[in-house]
Every structure is written in structure tokens, then in C-alpha cells.
Amino acid sequence: MTANIPGGMSRRxxxxxxxxxxxxxxxxxxxxxxxxxxxxxxxxxxAGAASSSxxxxxxxxxxxxxxxxxxxxxxxxxxxxxxxxEKGITVDLVVKDNSSMRDDFITQAPTGEGPDVIVGAxxxxxxxxxxxxxxxxxxxxxxxxxxxxxxQAVTYQGKTWGVPYSVENIALLRNTTLAxxxxxxxxxxxxxxxxxxxxGRAKYGFVVGLDPVxxxxxxxxxxxxxxxxxxxxxxxxxxxDVSSLAMGGPEGEAFAAKLAExxxxxxxxxxxxxxxxxxxxxxxxxxxxxxxxGPWNVEDAQKAGVEFAVDPxxxxxxxxxQPFVGVNAFFVSxxxxxxxxxxxxxxxxxxxxxxxxALYQEGRRAPALKASxxxxxxxxxxxxxxxxxxxxxxxxxxPEMGAVFEFWGSAELRIIKGEAQPAEAWRKMxxxxxxxxxx
Amino acid sequence: xxxxxxxxxRTRATDDDAPAERRGASGRGPDGxxxxxxxxxxLGLVDAFAGFVMFQLAAAxxxxxxxVTMAVTLLINWIYLRRGGLPAKYLAPGVFFLVLFQxxxxxxxxxxxFTNYGDGHNSDKPAAIEAIQRSSSVRVPDxxxxxxxxxxxxxxxxxxxxxxxxxxxxxxxxxLEPVEAQVSGDRPVAADGYTSLTFGDLLSRQGEVAELDVPxxxxxxxxxxxxxxxxxxxxxxxxxxYDEATDTFTDTQDGTVxxxxxxxxxxxxxxxxxxxxxxxxxxxxxxxxxxTDPQLRDPLIxxxxxxxxxxxxxxxxxxxxxxxxxxxxNKATMRGRRVYRVLMILPYAFPAFLSGLVWSGLLNxxxxxxxxxxxxxxxxxxxxxxxxAKLSVLLxxxxxxxxxxxxxxxxxxxxxxxxxxEAAKMDGAxxxxxxxxxKLPLLLVSxxxxxxxxxxxxFNNFNIIYMLTGGGPQFPDASGNIGATDILITVVYKTAFSxxxxxxxxxxxxxxxxxxxxxxxxxxxxxxxxxxxEINS
Numbered sequence: 001m002t003a004n005i006p007g008g009m010s011r012r013x014x015x016x017x018x019x020x021x022x023x024x025x026x027x028x029x030x031x032x033x034x035x036x037x038x039x040x041x042x043x044x045x046x047a048g049a050a051s052s053s054x055x056x057x058x059x060x061x062x063x064x065x066x067x068x069x070x071x072x073x074x075x076x077x078x079x080x081x082x083x084x085x086e087k088g089i090t091v092d093l094v095v096k097d098n099s100s101m102r103d104d105f106i107t108q109a110p111t112g113e114g115p116d117v118i119v120g121a122x123x124x125x126x127x128x129x130x131x132x133x134x135x136x137x138x139x140x141x142x143x144x145x146x147x148x149x150x151x152q153a154v155t156y157q158g159k160t161w162g163v164p165y166s167v168e169n170i171a172l173l174r175n176t177t178l179a180x181x182x183x184x185x186x187x188x189x190x191x192x193x194x195x196x197x198x199x200g201r202a203k204y205g206f207v208v209g210l211d212p213v214x215x216x217x218x219x220x221x222x223x224x225x226x227x228x229x230x231x232x233x234x235x236x237x238x239x240x241d242v243s244s245l246a247m248g249g250p251e252g253e254a255f256a257a258k259l260a261e262x263x264x265x266x267x268x269x270x271x272x273x274x275x276x277x278x279x280x281x282x283x284x285x286x287x288x289x290x291x292x293x294g295p296w297n298v299e300d301a302q303k304a305g306v307e308f309a310v311d312p313x314x315x316x317x318x319x320x321x322q323p324f325v326g327v328n329a330f331f332v333s334x335x336x337x338x339x340x341x342x343x344x345x346x347x348x349x350x351x352x353x354x355x356x357x358a359l360y361q362e363g364r365r366a367p368a369l370k371a372s373x374x375x376x377x378x379x380x381x382x383x384x385x386x387x388x389x390x391x392x393x394x395x396x397x398x399p400e401m402g403a404v405f406e407f408w409g410s411a412e413l414r415i416i417k418g419e420a421q422p423a424e425a426w427r428k429m430x431x432x433x434x435x436x437x438x439x
Numbered sequence: 440x441x442x443x444x445x446x447x448x449r450t451r452a453t454d455d456d457a458p459a460e461r462r463g464a465s466g467r468g469p470d471g472x473x474x475x476x477x478x479x480x481x482l483g484l485v486d487a488f489a490g491f492v493m494f495q496l497a498a499a500x501x502x503x504x505x506x507v508t509m510a511v512t513l514l515i516n517w518i519y520l521r522r523g524g525l526p527a528k529y530l531a532p533g534v535f536f537l538v539l540f541q542x543x544x545x546x547x548x549x550x551x552x553f554t555n556y557g558d559g560h561n562s563d564k565p566a567a568i569e570a571i572q573r574s575s576s577v578r579v580p581d582x583x584x585x586x587x588x589x590x591x592x593x594x595x596x597x598x599x600x601x602x603x604x605x606x607x608x609x610x611x612x613x614x615l616e617p618v619e620a621q622v623s624g625d626r627p628v629a630a631d632g633y634t635s636l637t638f639g640d641l642l643s644r645q646g647e648v649a650e651l652d653v654p655x656x657x658x659x660x661x662x663x664x665x666x667x668x669x670x671x672x673x674x675x676x677x678x679x680x681y682d683e684a685t686d687t688f689t690d691t692q693d694g695t696v697x698x699x700x701x702x703x704x705x706x707x708x709x710x711x712x713x714x715x716x717x718x719x720x721x722x723x724x725x726x727x728x729x730x731t732d733p734q735l736r737d738p739l740i741x742x743x744x745x746x747x748x749x750x751x752x753x754x755x756x757x758x759x760x761x762x763x764x765x766x767x768x769n770k771a772t773m774r775g776r777r778v779y780r781v782l783m784i785l786p787y788a789f790p791a792f793l794s795g796l797v798w799s800g801l802l803n804x805x806x807x808x809x810x811x812x813x814x815x816x817x818x819x820x821x822x823x824x825x826x827x828a829k830l831s832v833l834l835x836x837x838x839x840x841x842x843x844x845x846x847x848x849x850x851x852x853x854x855x856x857x858x859x860x861e862a863a864k865m866d867g868a869x870x871x872x873x874x875x876x877x878k879l880p881l882l883l884v885s886x887x888x889x890x891x892x893x894x895x896x897x898f899n900n901f902n903i904i905y906m907l908t909g910g911g912p913q914f915p916d917a918s919g920n921i922g923a924t925d926i927l928i929t930v931v932y933k934t935a936f937s938x939x940x941x942x943x944x945x946x947x948x949x950x951x952x953x954x955x956x957x958x959x960x961x962x963x964x965x966x967x968x969x970x971x972x973e974i975n976s
Contacts, residue, residue, distance in 0.1 A: 089642070103941070106558075106561060110562035129714070130559050130715070131561035131715070132562065132566060132573070132574075133570075158577060212911070213910075213913070271805070273805035335566075337645075337646065338645060339645055339646075339649045339667070340645035340649065340668060341645060344668050347667060348670075399940060402940065406919060410911075410913045414915065436919075
């Protein structure tokens with residue numbers, strides 16, 4: 001027994017030295033595992049760089065980190081790979097949950113631990129700018145190559161904050177075996193829906209997903225604009241004037257009356273029990289003729305084997321029905337230590353036709369770049385959504401939207417359910433929002 | 440004595456008593472060879488991990504955390520390598536995790552509660568000043584894009600550019616001035632006395648490139664050139680100019696001066712503030728706001744009442760049902776009670792947030808299973824009527840929570856002495872009387888602490904509320920997104936992460952209030968439980 005421990009060495013010294021040896025072993029094992037990856041990637045980087053241009057050999061050492069959500073991981077992986085081949089800069093993609101990405105980014109950016117680039121919706125811009133975490137981007141002449149709506153969406157307080165990637169808006173999906181005509185007005189939609197249900201062809205005429213607590217002002221917005229009650233007044237240049245809430249007044253109250261008229265007590269067009277999932281399921285099963293939704297449900301609808309057409313959203317009032325247009329964009333962190341590389345990727349690479357084409361090929365979301373959109377528009381569905389989006393208005397990016405959303409949906413829901421007198425509830429909602437905005 | 444002592448040890452002990460005694464006195468605990476080896480391997484792994492972390496920290500230059508990690512690692516090694524100090528050896532891991540996951544979190548929340556951390560006050564003052572400068576520097580109207588090459592002279596970066604056919608060079612220190620340069624296409628590529636930077640060079644000096652700010656002329660109002668990618672520059676002029684000496688921003692158009700208002704923002708005379716603020720200490724402001732601002736206080740009072748009701752009713756209902764079932768299934772004569780017991784525990788096995796989602800689907804008035812099948816298509820607004828929503832939350836929580844109570848009361852019932860039971864029967868006590876006067880008091884001695892912890896848990900039962908009703912239905916008269924089933928912790932969540940401007944300071948202050956409530960209730964209850972024990976013993 002004692003022979004195992006060298007004579008003069010005390011038990012403690014022995015234990016101490018052995019502990020050190022184990023740590024060293026563990027550390028070297030770990031580092032062995034990790035060091036192999038960078039060295040091989042550096043090797044391929046310099047190889048790729050050498051083939052394109054001598055300048056880039058040193059660029060191989062640069063890595064930028066980018067947060068993406070799961071839906072955009074695939075498309076960006078392909079583009080990042082190409083970028084590395086061309087410029088020798090590695091783009092390290094980190095998959096984050098879309099719902100928490102904005103807040104996580106705002107909290108992490110000031111610590112210097114955040115990513116260099118993120119991809120997200122343009123209506124995050126207000127909060128990102130308010131917290132000083134993103135960098136204004138100067139696209140120069142390149143901005144002319146993007147659709148006007150997309151550029152307008154990423155412009156906030158007179159500056160451009162992101163490079164647009166894809167454009168999304170809702171439209172009316174119509175099951176072509178259940179309904180043959182595209183309704184021009186909401187009244188026509190009501191009549192067509194009634195025919196479908198009365199004829200026993202399907203259980204529902206028109207469906208739209210509503211959250212049981214928060215309603216869904218986003219999906220109902222085109223009807224609201226058609227009544228002449230947009231959320232904020234727009235300035236001459238198309239940007240929103242957040243100091244002037246435009247939802248109130250007789251137009252807004254008329255819309256509120258319509259909501260009640262088409263609630264379950266009335267025509268039943270708006271069903272507060274119909275969650276987004278249920279609406280989707282009914283349409284996919286062929287139990288609903290019309291479905292108000294966005295391109296995110298298109299692929300599933302095609303998989304479910306529903307024959308459908310994409311129709312413009314019928315107006316409820318005498319003005320055009322304008323859906324919100326959401327633009328996905330790339331943002332560069334204000335705290336990035338690799339700004340030049342990040343800008344090179346975002347401004348000079350992701351804005352190219354080649355990159356936007358590749359993003360569309362992998363992700364099937366209507367590209368924000370005009371040239372790429374024209375190619376993607378060979379797909380009838382993409383084209384139809386795009387046409388409807390041209391009528392739309394960008395979702396306001398200002399942080400003030402938080403105050404609007406806090407009351408908007410639940411007030412609409414109460415009116416739809418007939419729990420409150422429409423005009424009164426609408427007036428209270430407007431004054432609540434104004435109270436929060438401090439106007 | 441040691442449970443891991445090895446064979447040679449035992450033979451030695453019988454061979455020679457004296458050294459064995461000495462060894463026994465010097466080292467208690469698992470000091471056999473196997474024990475020592477396990478200890479060394481584990482400790483080695485911990486040290487390896489700590490070493491790895493410390494390398495990372497050192498590389499990141501985070502010396503405070505580095506020294507704390509180092510101190511903790513040394514402490515752990517000292518605790519486990521020294522002789523004796525057995526209690527410390529047992530307690531060290533627990534204390535370590537307690538400090539890391541509880542004490543640190545509580546202290547950090549307390550710190551945040553006294554700041555205005557939230558939207559618009561996201562970072563420190565230098566970062567806010569930078570952000571203001573960034574968003575207030577606007578591109579000079581109708582200015583062209585300048586093709587540039589970044590060049591170096593004597594270690595200082597310059598921009599080489601061309602305007603109206605004239606090649607120019609300048610740096611952050613010296614405005615643009617004409618220079619002889621070679622031009623390729625529309626781009627100047629090199630000039631005598633300057634070294635042109637390759638793209639690779641640019642990347643390795645990108646911090647310097649980003650800071651490069653070349654004045655167009657001697658007049659600072661004319662604007663300056665900045666490049667974001669090292670190949671194109673644009674002329675920018677600031678709408679607000681920062682003066683370091685006076686710590687003020689001045690509007691270059693109308694001369695309005697913005698001063699630090701002490702509340703983490705730059706404000707003008709008329710009270711208008713600049714968008715980007717920074718984090719400052721605000722003292723008790725968050726607490727006074729929670730208790731005095733009527734917009735916040737009134738709904739908070741209603742929410743607090745409901746939180747207490749929810750927690751108490753949840754504990755009571757789950758305990759009663761759990762106990763009832765435990766007594767029922769405790770009858771040895773019942774057939775198949777093992778199967779029943781397993782079935783009883785099933786709801787406990789589902790993650791609570793998943794159950795919440797499933798139940799919100801089941802309770803949908805039109806499509807849900809409960810209304811369509813159990814109530815024959817009745818239109819019962821389970822989740823959107825204020826009172827029914829409260830009932831639904833309680834019922835679903837009962838469904839989720841009774842298996843736990845069933846488990847603990849079954850255990851407690853089985854440990855009760857049978858003889859007391861028999862003695863009471865001999866005395867002619869009824870079954871109800873035996874339960875009420877003998878079993879229940881005995882049961883409470885062991886179960887009461889669990890009831891208290893169950894209360895604390897339900898007081899902060901975020902999952903069930905958030906997943907089932909989201910706190911709704913919203914109070915029609917509240918000036919915020921607060922609803923009939925909201926409990927304090929969901930209000931904290933909504934304050935911190937949604938609505939108009941997230942407010943981490945206020946949310947932390949509310950969490951501390953919750954902590955104090957739960958701690959007080961628990962402390963009071965525990966002292967009552969002690970009394971319970973004394974009565975029974």
C-alpha cells in the first residue's frame with residue numbers, strides 16, 4: 001500500500017499532484033477536440049481565399065456571429081457558405097427562438113457578448129434603436145434595387161437601419177373547389193360564405209384566427225383601413241406620425257360597429273373561439289372556403305392538398321383594404337467588434353441578387369430585392385401575395401406600437417363578442433392608448 | 440467507519456494494530472485508495488473545468504469574475520484536500536450552488552430594482568452618448584457616394600478618395616486635401632507615401648476603420664466622411680454635437696442644449712429628452728411607483744388578492760383531493776390499487792406548461808372537448824368569463840397538483856403507527872373521529888411543511904396561468920394588459936417583457952415584494968408548524 005505512494009511524499013501532496021495531472025489530462029482532451037475544428041476551417045478558408053484573390057488570406061481569421069431563427073437557418077447557411085468561399089469571412093450562425101431574439105439581443109448587446117448580425121422583423125427597429133443596439137446602415141444607391149415598401153419599412157426616424165430580406169403580408173386564400181369567385185367587397189364575402197354553408201359544402205364560409213385573449217388586430221387590420229381608420233397618421237414621406245393616433249373618430253367607431261355586426265351574434269364571420277390553429281385546420285380539411293392568412297401557411301396548405309387561389313382582401317368600407325406589410329431584415333449590432341466584416345456581409349453581400357435568389361430558393365419567402373422578386377414571381381402564389389402587398393402599408397416600427405397592441409386586440413375581441421357597446425368600447429380603447437402614449 | 444476501505448487495508452489492520460489506529464485517527468471518511476482516486480478524478484475534472492473557464496475569462500479580460508472563479512476553485516480544492524473538516528466537505532457543493540443560483544440572483548434582482556434599467560435605459564452613459572451620436576449623424580443631403588481606399592501612413596489610417604476628378608486624402612485629424620494618386624476606374628487605389636490596405640488588412644484593423652471620421656473641410660459643419668465597408672464612404676453631418684467639457688448635446692440647427700437630467704437622460708430646458716438614455720440608480724422610485732401610482736396600484740391590489748386566493752385554494756383543493764384518494768387507496772383490501780395509484784400519478788408526469796396548453800384547447804368554448812362532448816355543445820366561456828376563468832385555472836391546477844399531494848399523504852399515512860388506530864377503535868371511536876382527532880393531526884406534523892412549500896410554489900405558479908389563460912380575460916377598466924386570472928408573477932413578466940417599454944427595474948422591485956410576501960408567509964407558517972409538533976409530541 002505505502003509502496004504505491006512515493007516514500008517522502010505526504011498523502012496530501014500526492015493527492016494534489018494527481019489532481020493536477022487529471023485536470024491537465026481533461027483540459028488537453030477538451031482542447032484537442034476543439035482546436036481541430038478551427039484549424040481545419042482556417043485551412044479551408046485560406047484555400048478558398050487563395051483561389052479567388054490574394055488579398056483575402058488574412059480575412060480567414062475573421063468570424064462574425066449571426067442570430068437566426070429556425071425558419072431562416074437553412075437559407076442563410078447556404079448563403080454564408082458561399083460568402084466564406086468568396087470573402088474568407090466565416091459567418092457563425094446561432095439558432096435562436098424568434099420570439100425571444102429581440103429582447104435577448106437588447107439585453108446582451110451592451111455586454112459586448114451579443115452577435116454581430118441578427119435577422120428579424122422590421123417592426124423591432126423602434127425598440128432596437130431606442131436601446132441603441134443597432135447600427136444605421138448606409139445602402140447608398142443599393143436601396144433603389146429594393147422594393148419601395150421594403151425600404152420604407154427599414155427606415156426609421158430618417159435613417160436606414162437594416163437590409164431588407166423578405167416581404168410578408170396576408171391575403172385571402174380561397175378553396176377553389178368550394179368557392180369559384182373572388183369577392184370584391186366584404187359584403188360579397190359574407191354572401192358567398194353564406195352560400196357555401198347553406199349549400200352544405202363546408203362547415204364554415206370564412207375563417208380567420210383570433211386569439212381568445214388578445215384577439216388579432218393584425219389580421220383584422222385591412223378591414224379597419226378600408227373603413228378609413230389607420231393606426232397612425234402618415235406623413236408626406238409615408239412614415240408614421242406616432243404622435244397622432246388616427247384610429248378614433250367616426251371612422252373607427254364605424255369599424256367597431258362592423259366588428260359587432262359580423263361577430264357571433266351577427267353574421268358570425270368573426271368567431272372569437274376560432275384560434276389560428278383551428279382556422280388553419282378547418283381550411284386544410286376543406287371545411288372552410290375562405291381563409292385570411294399569410295404566406296407562412298401556404299406550404300402546409302399545399303401539402304394538405306387543398307386547391308386554393310390567392311385573392312385580394314375584400315374591402316369592408318369604401319377605401320382600399322391595406323394589410324400590414326412585414327419586412328424581414330438584417331441588422332448590424334452597434335457593439336459589434338467586427339463591423340467592417342459584418343457590413344461587408346450585410347450591405348455588400350446579402351443585398352446582391354445572387355444572395356437574395358439563394359435565400360428565396362431555400363426559404364420560399366418573397367424577396368425584397370426587385371430583381372429577385374421578379375424571378376420568384378414565376379410562382380403564382382408568391383406573385384399574388386406580392387401584388388396584394390403593394391397595396392399594403394408597413395407595420396409601424398415605433399416602440400409606441402406596444403401601447404397600441406396592449407389594448408387594441410382585447411377591445412376588438414370584446415366588441416366582436418358583444419360584451420361591450422361598440423362605439424363606447426372603441427372610444428375607451430383610443431383614450432387608453434393615448435393615455436399610455438402620453439399624448 | 441469507512442465503507443470503501445480496501446482488502447489490503449483490512450489485512451494490515453489485523454497484522455499490525457498500532458499503525459491502523461494511527462491511520463484511523465488521522466483520516467476519517469472515505470480515505471481508502473478507491474475513495475481517494477474517485478475524489479482526485481472528480482476534483483481534477485472540476486479543476487479542469489475551472490481552468491478552462493478561467494482561460495476564457497482571461498482572454499475576455501474579465502478580471503473580476505476571473506479572480507472570483509480562482510478563489511472559489513482554490514477554496515474547493517482546499518476543502519477537499521485538507522484533513523478533517525468533514526461538514527464542509529458535505530456542505531460545499533450545496534452552498535456553492537445556493538450562492539450561484541439563489542443568492543446571486545436575489546442580489547442581482549435587488550440591485551436592478553433600484554435602477555431604471557429597461558427600454559430606453561439599456562446600457563451605460565458612454566454607450567448612450569455613442570448611440571445618440573450615431574442616430575443623430577445624418578447623411579449630408581444630395582451628397583455623392585465617395586469611392587475610397589483606406590491607406591496607412593505612419594500607423595495612422597487615411598481615406599483616399601476622389602471628388603470631381605480631384606484625388607484627395609485625409610484622416611480623422613486632418614481634413615481632406617489634394618494628393619497625387621493612381622486611379623483605377625473611378626476609384627483611387629494608391630498614393631505615394633501611403634500604403635494601401637488590402638481587404639485582409641482592413642479586417643484586422645476594422646475597429647480603427649470604423650472610427651475613421653475624415654472632415655470634408657476645415658469647417659466641422661460641412662460634415663465628415665465615414666465608411667462602413669472600407670470601399671465606399673458617405674458624408675455625414677451631426678444634427679447634435681456632443682461637448683465633452685460641459686457634458687451636453689447641442690442641436691446644430693436651433694441651438695437647443697440637452698443636459699444630463701440626473702435621471703439617465705439628456706433633457707432640454709422644455710423637458711424634451713433625447714431617445715437614448717442610460718441606467719442610473721433611482722433609489723426607492725420603483726417601489727413607491729408600485730404602491731402609489733394609481734394606474735399600477737389598483738390592479739395590483741386586485742391581483743394580490745387573487746394571488747392569495749389562488750395559492751390558498753390550490754393548496755387546499757389539491758390537499759383534500761390527494762388525501763381523500765390516499766385514504767381510499769390505502770385500504771389493503773382494495774384490488775388493483777397499484778394500477779390505480781400509477782394512473783393517479785400520471786398528471787404529475789406531464790410538464791405543467793404542456794398541460795396548460797392542452798387544457799386551453801380542451802376548454803375552447805366551440806371546439807374544445809369539454810363543451811362539445813361533456814356538455815353537449817353548450818357555449819360555456821371557460822376561459823374568457825372572469826369568474827369561470829378563475830374556476831378553470833383552479834380546476835386545471837387541481838388536476839395537475841393532486842398527484843403530488845396524493846403521493847406525500849400516502850407516504851405519511853403509511854408511516855402512522857397502527858396501534859394508535861387500534862386503541863382508538865377499542866375505545867369505540869368512529870372512523871371519522873379517528874381520522875379527525877388522531878390521523879389528521881399526526882399527518883399534519885409531517886405534511887405541513889410540504890403544504891407551506893406548495894403554497895410558495897403556487898404563489899408563483901407562472902406556467903399554468905401563462906399557458907392556460909395568459910392572465911386574461913383583461914380587466915375592462917384597467918389601464919394595462921392585466922386580467923382576471925393574472926397572479927403577481929405573470930404581472931411581473933408582463934411588466935418586464937411586454938407592453939410599452941419593458942421595465943426591468945419595476946419588475947425586479949415587484950419580484951422583491953413577492954419574495955418578501957412569500958418569505959413572511961412561510962416563516963409565520965413554519966413557526967406555527969413547530970407549535971403543532973410540540974402539541975403532538
